[in-house]
Amino acid sequence: MSDALQxxxxxxxxxxxxxxxxxxxxxxxxxxxxxxxLRRTVFVSAALTQLSTLGxxxxxxxxxxxxxxxEHASEQLAVAIAVSAVGALLLGAFRPRxxxxxxxxxxxxxxxSALVVLGVSRLVHAAHDLQGLVFGNAVAVxxxxxxxxxVVAALATAVHAAFGKELxxxxxxxxxxxxxxxxxxxxxxxxxxxxxxxxxxxxxxLGALPVFAFLTLPAAGALMLRVGFRPAFALAASFGVLxxxxxxxxxxxxxxxxxxxxxxxxAALAVPGAMWxxxxx
Amino acid sequence: MKEPLVAIxxxxxxxxxxxxxxxxxxxxxxxDFLAMVGPNGGGKTTLLRTLLGAQPLVRGRLVRxxxxxxxxxxxxxxVDSIWPFTVGEVVLMGRVxxxxxxRSAREADREVVRRALARVGMEDLGDxxxxxxxxxxxxxxxxxRALAAEPELLALDEPTNGMDPGAELATMDLLRDLQAGxxxxxxxxxxxxxxxxxxxxxxxxxxxxxxxxRVGDVAEMLRPDALAALYRRPVEVREENGRRYVHAAGGxxxx
Numbered sequence: 001m002s003d004a005l006q007x008x009x010x011x012x013x014x015x016x017x018x019x020x021x022x023x024x025x026x027x028x029x030x031x032x033x034x035x036x037x038l039r040r041t042v043f044v045s046a047a048l049t050q051l052s053t054l055g056x057x058x059x060x061x062x063x064x065x066x067x068x069x070x071e072h073a074s075e076q077l078a079v080a081i082a083v084s085a086v087g088a089l090l091l092g093a094f095r096p097r098x099x100x101x102x103x104x105x106x107x108x109x110x111x112x113s114a115l116v117v118l119g120v121s122r123l124v125h126a127a128h129d130l131q132g133l134v135f136g137n138a139v140a141v142x143x144x145x146x147x148x149x150x151v152v153a154a155l156a157t158a159v160h161a162a163f164g165k166e167l168x169x170x171x172x173x174x175x176x177x178x179x180x181x182x183x184x185x186x187x188x189x190x191x192x193x194x195x196x197x198x199x200x201x202x203x204x205x206l207g208a209l210p211v212f213a214f215l216t217l218p219a220a221g222a223l224m225l226r227v228g229f230r231p232a233f234a235l236a237a238s239f240g241v242l243x244x245x246x247x248x249x250x251x252x253x254x255x256x257x258x259x260x261x262x263x264x265x266x267a268a269l270a271v272p273g274a275m276w277x278x279x280x281x
Numbered sequence: 282m283k284e285p286l287v288a289i290x291x292x293x294x295x296x297x298x299x300x301x302x303x304x305x306x307x308x309x310x311x312x313d314f315l316a317m318v319g320p321n322g323g324g325k326t327t328l329l330r331t332l333l334g335a336q337p338l339v340r341g342r343l344v345r346x347x348x349x350x351x352x353x354x355x356x357x358x359x360v361d362s363i364w365p366f367t368v369g370e371v372v373l374m375g376r377v378x379x380x381x382x383x384r385s386a387r388e389a390d391r392e393v394v395r396r397a398l399a400r401v402g403m404e405d406l407g408d409x410x411x412x413x414x415x416x417x418x419x420x421x422x423x424x425x426r427a428l429a430a431e432p433e434l435l436a437l438d439e440p441t442n443g444m445d446p447g448a449e450l451a452t453m454d455l456l457r458d459l460q461a462g463x464x465x466x467x468x469x470x471x472x473x474x475x476x477x478x479x480x481x482x483x484x485x486x487x488x489x490x491x492x493x494x495r496v497g498d499v500a501e502m503l504r505p506d507a508l509a510a511l512y513r514r515p516v517e518v519r520e521e522n523g524r525r526y527v528h529a530a531g532g533x534x535x536x
Contacts, residue, residue: 038364162383169374172364176426179335179353179436180378226410229365 004253015252018141018205021149022244022262025202026214028153030240031160031233032195033219039171043105044091045195045215048084049208050112052200055083057119064124074144080200087112088196092189141205149201156194160233167191168229206244210259214240217266224273239269283310286349286434286466287332292341294324294331300339301327301489307496308344309434311464314456316481318474319511323488325470326438332468333436350379352427354437357419362412368422369407372397375429397428401455417448424455435459437469441476453480474511478503478518478525486511503527 008015036045059076091105160167170177170187178184195215203211218239222232247262254261288308293300302324309315309332317325330336333351334343352375375397376390398404401421406414411422420440427435437456441449456467457480471477477484484502486495493510501507503525508516515530 038361040361165374165377165380165385166382169377172366172371173355173360173374175355175359176353176374177377179330179333179355180351180430181334182378223363223365226365228367229370232365 008249008252015248017143017146019245019248021141021146021205022248023241024146024149024153025198025205025211026218026240026242026244026262027237028149028156028198028240029202029211029214030218030222030236030238032156032198033215033217033240034223034229034232034236035167035171035191036195036215037219037223041105042216043102043109044192045199046212047091047105047109047112048087048192048196048199049203049211050109050116051087052080052084052203053208054112054116054119055080055200056204057116057123058083060123061119065122074148077145077148077201077204080204081197084196084200085193088192089189092185092192145201145204149205152198152201156198159190159194163187163190206262207259210262213263213266214243217263217270218243221266221270221273224270224277226276239266243269283312284346285310285344286346288344289328289332289338290342290344292331292343293339294327294336295339296327296336298339302487302492302494303340305341305487305494307332307485309466309468311433311466312460313483314460314467314469314481315483315485316474316477317468317470317485317487318477319472319487319493320490321472323472323490325472325487328485328487329436329438329468329470349434350430350432352430352432352435354420354423354427354435354440356439356442357416357423358443360419360423362419364412366411367407368398368403368409368411368414368425369394371411371422372407372426372429375426379430393431394425394429397425400428400459401425416444417451420444420448420452421455424452424459428459432465434466434468437467439470439472441471441473449476453477456480474508474527478527 033045036042056076056079059079087108091108166182166187167190170182170184171191174184199211202214206214219232219236221239222235225235227235243262243266247265248258250256250265251258251261285308288306290306292305293303294305295301305328307315307328317328319325327336331338331343333353334345372394373386373390376386376393380386380390395404395407398407401424403418403421403425406418411419414422424437424440427437435456440456441452444452453476456469459465460467469477469481481499483496483498486502486507487493488511491513495502495507495510497507503518505516505518508518508527512529516527517530518525518527520526
């Protein structure tokens with residue numbers, strides 16, 4: 001065993017929680033990404049990620065400005081989840097008839113992004129956290145964050161297992177589902193909530209950029225292989241796990257940025273599907 | 282007099298509080314074939330969705346004397362073909378509303394799907410990817426999905442849109458065959474009266490821009506005056522070998 005690998009194994013106490021959080025987040029986001037990609041709502045995940053980051057920045061601002069102690073990780077996470085969930089509710093339920101849905105999503109993303117920049121510019125002590133918020137800080141994930149990610153993953157899995165046929169039908173053909181009396185808006189809200197609640201804890205562990213990547217690349221890679229709807233969830237989750245775990249280990253061994261390594265691996269895992277599709281014409 | 286399956290009485294249709302078209306009264310009886318005809322953007326789909334209860338009325342009354350099993354066929358361009366569903370999976374979705382939450386499909390549901398596929402002549406294509414089918418096969422798949430709901434009312438939105446004449450005729454013949462000897466009611470939206478002239482028994486002409494809504498049977502509606510009101514130019518109807526041909530009169534043709 002090489003020295004670097006031995007050092008990695010010896011440092012197990014440092015990485016076991018962050019690695020576990022990355023793996024669970026990779027699986028969860030990879031699977032949810034199947035809906036994100038098929039519904040052509042990739043930008044929704046970007047908007048929700050930005051809203052989640054805005055929630056985190058908001059808690060830091062409150063702490064600094066009003067001297068209220070909110071720096072505890074779980075409180076920041078609770079606010080981020082709340083902001084993201086509200087965003088998911090609004091994006092899921094609100095469909096302006098005279099504007100394309102992309103306009104609402106785009107406006108949400110750009111306004112949230114601007115507010116994050118403005119918020120960070122007003123931070124005095126916590127501005128250095130921005131790097132971690134955007135690109136992740138997977139070497140320092142508390143056990144409480146891992147617990148939150150695991151609970152969210154279990155809940156999302158339960159929701160999708162219980163209501164899979166409703167979510168699939170209303171997403172695939174909302175017009176027909178509504179004509180047959182199904183409550184399409186309600187199911188949209190349920191779906192977006194599972195995504196909106198999953199993003200903040202994952203973003204705290206991985207960072208906004210890897211979260212966005214995990215919601216698109218593993219699912220795109222799986223779907224391009226044409227394995228079918230249900231198997232696509234399992235395959236995308238597997239791609240997510242592989243990219244998260246291998247990305248974490250390689251970034252440690254090669255001393256390169258963790259989030260970016262995960263994104264690069266997720267992209268690499270999408271290549272076989274793209275090649276296969278190209279070969280098939 | 283049969284009781285209507287569904288009816289709209291003295292209604293205005295539209296979005297929110299904005300009425301697109303007023304003074305609408307129309308009923309669908311068991312076994313009827315109602316064609317809603319008018320120009321694109323004339324309010325046909327809005328009327329269809331309102332009739333199905335998917336769109337609220339601006340004014341008036343929606344009458345549905347009892348619970349109704351509905352099958353719906355959207356415009357096939359509205360169904361995204363990137364979803365990796367097989368034909369069988371798409372057709373099975375027709376059973377979802379009646380299954381209820383927390384219940385998965387059983388063997389009886391799969392048997393209904395097999396029968397629905399057989400009725401549209403696609404019994405051997407259940408395992409094919411929906412996205413890899415031809416336009417006509419996709420249309421048949423969507424009709425099979427509507428049939429999987431075991432409907433009393435089959436509603437179709439522009440099912441022959443973009444089809445070549447042969448495929449259009451095949452689709453219309455299929456609808457006729459589905460109705461043969463059955464109380465199934467069909468409501469079909471089409472911007473082409475030629476597509477439905479030989480199949481519908483009742484016609485509703487509507488055009489929100491001309492504030493036009495008129496409903497009646499074949500004898501009443503396939504007359505030059507009624508058609509001229511819809512198309513705002515002279516229209517002729519002629520019959521050859523038992524088939525009606527509707528075409529705009531005049532025009533200079535190629536010079």
